[in-house]
Amino acid sequence: MTVTEATRTRTAGATPGCVPAGRAAQELTLKRGEFDLAVHLGLIAVEPAAPGGRPRIRQQEIDRLRGLPGFPGSLRDQVRTAGTAEAATLLGVRPVRFTGLARIGCVTPVAFYLNRYRAVVWLYLVDDLLAFAAREPDLITGKSPAGMRTMLDAGVDRRARNWRSRRIDRLLSRAEDPWTRAALQASALDPVQLAEVVEDPYERAYLARVQPDSVFGRPGSVSGREAMERLMLADDPDEILWHRVNLTLELERARELRPAPRPGCDTGFHPVRSGPTPSRLARSRLAADRPAAGLPVPASPQAGPSPRRPAGRPGAGRGLLVRIGLRRPGRGDR
Incomplete structure (x- = not known):
């Protein structure tokens, strides 16, 4: 019996057919942050927790995901994120240009982390970035529109607001x-x-x-x-x-x-x-x-x-x- 099979057997004894989040992330070859984001985006279905407990994942759901074409790369690609520098590189623009596009709401953050100075660093889904580049090529390569420059000069920054809206909408979809x-x-x-x-x-x-x-x-x-x-x-x-x-x-x-x-x-x-x-x-x-x-x-x-x-x-x-x-x-x- 392999380690994974033994763990499944012990887990099943506690909650039939379900495994804890840490074990599910390992079986799906996802880092914990990637796993959390996949759950938040609705890519991984979880079982509701009992009062005071933690949600768990059915083994059938793990097996379903492992059976998808291109696993594990296909699943990992859907939760791949990029910060400002990497996002600017992907779009072929300078970081200051990308920051301006994000501030006026052209792209919406999906997550954030704090750097060593405790400053907020926004993260964007790579899929969203590529979709934006295909949808608005003029904003990527052309001169900044006058309206964009006016908004930036006025100090507009919609990143936090758009992140809140995206987060609440996602949670509302499951409530x-x-x-x-x-x-x-x-x-x-x-x-x-x-x-x-x-x-x-x-x-x-x-x-x-x-x-x-x-x-x-x-x-x-x-x-x-x-x-x-x-x-x-x-x-x-x-x-x-x-x-x-x-x-x-x-x-x-x-x-x-x-x-x-x-x-x-x-x-x-x-x-x-x-x-x-x-x-x-x-x-x-x-x-x-x-x-x-x-x-x-x-x-x-x-x-x-x-x-x-x-x-x-x-x-x-x-x-x-x-x-x-x-x-x-x-x-x-x-």
């Missing part, structure tokens, strides 16, 4: 529960913006509990997690408005399905998480103005829903602009 979808929209808002849209502290606590992890795999370094938390927050007015509106709409659907749990009340629904507990940012958003998620607390005049609205449906009956905090309620809204 079916309305509360989870609302949590993804909430993840882009700072604590003040979030509290303006979601007035109920128990709902904010629940959103933090069900928020999916940003990536599959091992937790990164402390500095990496802090950088992730900073980059996750929307910083442009129209981007903030977009997430506020979408959060409001997703909350309406979620409240219709079930209310957020409160002390002494169990809805019977326990969302499956795909990794460790909520990020430090999610917890810090709630520490100052809400009880710990799922823990009973003494009743207080400030806790619970506002007496002006029915319990379980905060904001019901009010206009959209009032609910996202862009208009004060009038007499008819009170």
